[in-house]
Amino acid sequence: MREIEYREAIREAVIEEMNMDPKVFLIGEDIGKYGGAFRAYKGLLDMYGEDRVINTPISEGAIIGAGMGAAITGYRPVSELMFIDFSTLAMDQIVNQAAKIRYMTGDNLRCPLVIRTQGGAGRGVAAQHSQSLEAWFYHVPGLKVVMPATPYDVKGLLKTAIRDDNVVMFIEHKMIYLLKGPVPEEEYTIPFGVADIKRQGTDVTIFAYSNMVYKSLEAAAELENYGISAEVFDPRTLVPLDEDALIASVKKTGRLVVVTEACERGSVASDVAAKVSLKAFDWLDSPVKIVAGLNTPIPYNSTLEQASIPHKADIVNAVKEVMGI
């Protein structure tokens, strides 16, 4: 199969959906001539014009408001927040407005809005440009949360997101835009709530999403050297979460390590760990371990930055621990 970059997969998804549905449009900062901060929208302004590729002022609240207002009146906007860190300027529109409108109006109004953004550390861009904030959105009823790791997943899930009738937080990772992976030429979509086992294993389940899938796969490869067969479980969507598949995996392996790049305290990892600890209590041979970012604003200095987020070695060690070696 051909291999394309993660950002190219995003671009393809958007193009296919825009071609199919005239109600789909894009709105955000520097998405015009500039093609988006990570160039995922390269050339789209020329293809679709200013009416469907709307380059905005720096007004995050209004960017989401624009998306929501269009969504409740029949359009299917993709609003972009350049960094998830800037969602802080749009939380009312995301959380109090978009996420709630359907439920607080008894399904009178629907809001088919995709909010594309990206997070994560690793580029030396310090505390205000490196956060992993998915836990906030995970906690808000009315938001779906999608965090694709591969070009294949990002394309199939973005298409599904655009077609979904609800608000979808679509969270990419800044370190993987240039990463290549197989993506079929033919059209496909990926349903929400269906996990993908990125690597089969029998001794331990490693739950990981977004960029941490790669670190987990590296860890799993190294763990082979110790005779440990690790399963890498990628939920792909955090809301809805494929709990059944996860419990099944844990029942098979008897052990779970949950990985997240986000700060450990109050992370999605804790939530997953708590769920599994409850629901698979009798199948767990050892307590669920969490591998997460430190509870610190991400520092600029590279050594400190790297020390703030999980790496292969941390995952390997955690697995060894739950394996009792």
Add this chain to the structure above:
Amino acid sequence: MREIEYREAIREAVIEEMNMDPKVFLIGEDIGKYGGAFRAYKGLLDMYGEDRVINTPISEGAIIGAGMGAAITGYRPVSELMFIDFSTLAMDQIVNQAAKIRYMTGDNLRCPLVIRTQGGAGRGVAAQHSQSLEAWFYHVPGLKVVMPATPYDVKGLLKTAIRDDNVVMFIEHKMIYLLKGPVPEEEYTIPFGVADIKRQGTDVTIFAYSNMVYKSLEAAAELENYGISAEVFDPRTLVPLDEDALIASVKKTGRLVVVTEACERGSVASDVAAKVSLKAFDWLDSPVKIVAGLNTPIPYNSTLEQASIPHKADIVNAVKEVMGI
């Protein structure tokens, strides 16, 4: 001991601290003549004048910015967000600015800022005025999170918060402002990170904070009828969290039910459950149960609203479950 209302305890704390330290001032909406939406600041404008009781326009971002700017230049402001739901309009200032400034400047600037606010359901004020959003702040390094349940706790902790050199999210609950409890006449403070066992017990630990302390105490009383001795553990501050005391309690009882009013998914309860499941794995006789709010925007209709948050019966049932009866 004399008994005073929760809101009166807040008022006393503020008065004592303002009298002691001229750098302390109050800023927020309708805190002047109106005395605050819950009248905790009644009469303070007359006592301290407009320079220290600053009644602002509806500009949540600037209310926190005002607090932060004053805090990093030597003052000790108490910024008020009338409802925690409105923190959505100030998240950049809270999370990217105030919470981070100390750490991202290598301790060059300090920000002794208290953000007073209140949350919770039960008053029929629907989806945008009833949220419990502490999980967001719990997840942000650089914020302390305080959630006092009683008049005694709110007074002692607010005084500590005002004296703290960091950013403190001080989260009250709208249903308990009029509740009375014993508060000594003499000055006292309560240190952060020290839990209070609101009721001693031996069979099961119920972890609960804010308004849920009361529901848990009711549940504990009812559980006596079943011969179950429940310990009600109130952490009082979520960050820092008195983990040692919690683990000690669980080691004693062997069972844990974690209660929160917030939506279950990604809640502080999950985090606490995950921590205990890991650290007290060998002491747990049954899996940690969570009793939490439903994953829904809070509805207006009273029956539905009440169904969305935990009650005594839910806690009782959860305890029975972990007790295997």
Add this chain to the structure above:
Amino acid sequence: MAELTREQKVEFLKTIITIRRFEEKTIQLYQVAKIWGYLHPYVGEEAIAAGTCAAIKKSDYIISTHRGHGHSIAKGADLNRMMAELLGKSTGYCKGRGGSMHIADTELGMLGANGIVGGGIPISVGAGFSCKMEAQGRVTVCFFSDGAANNGVFHEALNMASVFTLPVIYVCENNMYAISMSACESISCKDIANRASSYDMPGVIVDGSDPEAVYGVVSSAVARARSGKGPSLIEAKTYRFGGHHPNDPAEYRDKKEVEYYKSEKDPVINYKKKLIDEKILNEEEIKMMEEKIKKAVEDSVRFAEESPEPQLERFLEEVKSI
């Protein structure tokens, strides 16, 4: 602008009185706890909704506020479904999920009341894009009050509406207070309409107690918007006759000020008088109108009271899908 027809004037009065009576009833019901939560009556401000909504079509959109009953009624909402919503019933616009602060209806083009002050303003940008993109001449009216004009989203939205020439009419109902905060002390310019110059759009002041005046300025702004010339900002000077909510004694206001507005600027009194003076209606006709309205309001209460509560099981079932 064309002269107003008799029918239009009668309709203004009917809308104004309907809103007034509806609000009075909600206050009563609030006092006996049949309505609870927050209730923000629109008493005193009725002419703005009446004049504004008369200047737009059924297919146009409106965006409302926490003080939104008047907007809905003027846009043509069914009193029964409104009252049912306020009583939290399953027949309400939001099936009892929303209550006073969240009434919304797709059919009606009512894009939502809002519990967040200013929360609706950014949504106007999206509704505006929608109107512009579909190019059917549809417009969006966005209501808000003085307090909201200090929320940052006001700035972001008006700037964006201007930059993209969106067909949005911003109607600021300056009732001089945001809870206890006086507009004079919280807004750094004499008139909120002044702020239009920051956004390169017309800024107009109008007497919010006069439905015809409101209708006039809104009509011009609507014409402008429909012809592709973009947004306008209208500041309607008005007054909240009661406290912020029924339990607010509003001690922060000067009694004389309150008296002045109640005696000089009551749209119900003034407009009745005007129509009588103009011989458009006589006392008798007005009385009949009042009675019809009274009955409609009472019917709405009966409808609401007789309506079933939302089903708990169904709610719990639905929550699973969120």
Add this chain to the structure above:
Amino acid sequence: MAELTREQKVEFLKTIITIRRFEEKTIQLYQVAKIWGYLHPYVGEEAIAAGTCAAIKKSDYIISTHRGHGHSIAKGADLNRMMAELLGKSTGYCKGRGGSMHIADTELGMLGANGIVGGGIPISVGAGFSCKMEAQGRVTVCFFSDGAANNGVFHEALNMASVFTLPVIYVCENNMYAISMSACESISCKDIANRASSYDMPGVIVDGSDPEAVYGVVSSAVARARSGKGPSLIEAKTYRFGGHHPNDPAEYRDKKEVEYYKSEKDPVINYKKKLIDEKILNEEEIKMMEEKIKKAVEDSVRFAEESPEPQLERFLEEVKSI
């Protein structure tokens, strides 16, 4: 206003050249990855920082942006500690924790660069309250660029500064772009200074390439602020000579436009020429100045390179207390 002294003028030039050379060096270091993350050079805009900071005292506060090196330097920052910060070293202003976008220093009254566009503007309100409450005549200068003027917090902050008569000077460095977004297409008024009228404060436009002109208008605004008359908004027209960051080819800009500003509005070229014309300095003296600056910049690089990395253990220890 008093005539400028020779010393003041020489100081302007020195500041301008220092910023320019410092920035050129950071770009070099960025290209060889000694500095990483985001770097936003201030090349072309130096006269604004130079003129502004000369008009305030050491004890006054400044609030900066993501493009903040010039502000720090003009406020008197130590080049060594700045460069060390950019290299992520423990001797940097933030011990390597912050990098380019987060330089701040209590001593210097530099309340922070900011990675959030507009993020510093609300902070000015608090610094302003602080200045007002202590009543020592201190003022706060808040820098931001055109893009930030569309962030809602701009509106909230300027309104509040005005309502409370805070001693804050808002200096908008309108360099005509926010990354690729042209100010003409994103701002709904011709000049950002216009927006001052929404906040009942003076709004002044000044040529940002001329340090004396900037000094003049800022001095007036500072005098106004110190005398208790409240905030001002100054729009300094300027141009970002390079791309948004060193790797941005800035293809969205017209070549002619870039050429025009580089040839006509370069503060280094123009002000050198002016001081020579005015016979305040001769070529030789300027050369000596340049050399001193060059050495200072090179020293800062050496200092930074020789400085120790932050200690990992210590960091890990500190994190436990967060």
